[in-house]
Amino acid sequence: xxxxxxxxxxxxxxxxxxxxSCAASGSIxxxxxxxxxxxxxxxxxxxxxxxxxxxxxxxxxxVKGRFTISRDNAKNTVYLQxxxxxxxxxxxxxxxxxxxxxxxxxxxxTLVTLSS
Numbered sequence: 001x002x003x004x005x006x007x008x009x010x011x012x013x014x015x016x017x018x019x020x021s022c023a024a025s026g027s028i029x030x031x032x033x034x035x036x037x038x039x040x041x042x043x044x045x046x047x048x049x050x051x052x053x054x055x056x057x058x059x060x061x062x063v064k065g066r067f068t069i070s071r072d073n074a075k076n077t078v079y080l081q082x083x084x085x086x087x088x089x090x091x092x093x094x095x096x097x098x099x100x101x102x103x104x105x106x107x108x109x110t111l112v113t114l115s116s
Contacts, residue, residue, distance in 0.1 A: 009110030022095030038091035
């Protein structure tokens with residue numbers, strides 16, 4: 001089993017910044033691909049950013065240039081630095097990890113709320 005715990009969400013004004021963290025623990029077996037997804041009310045969950053075991057990154061068009069995903073392999077932690085936040089970034093942000101067996105694990109999510 002793999003456990004993912006997100007932190008760092010909160011209420012922030014438009015234009016502000018937040019940094020989300022996701023700590024992974026359990027039967028990880030090496031450095032695994034991880035990512036951040038988000039789900040706004042009434043919307044489907046969507047990919048925000050992902051990072052491979054080698055450190056290659058991928059971003060949704062809506063966050064390119066504003067968000068940065070990174071990882072600390074020694075801590076089994078992935079981060080999402082979010083700058084220039086917009087009201088449409090309001091959502092629950094979920095951490096994802098794909099295990100060596102192809103199983104997708106999810107955290108419980110952390111809420112990011114933008115005030116205009």
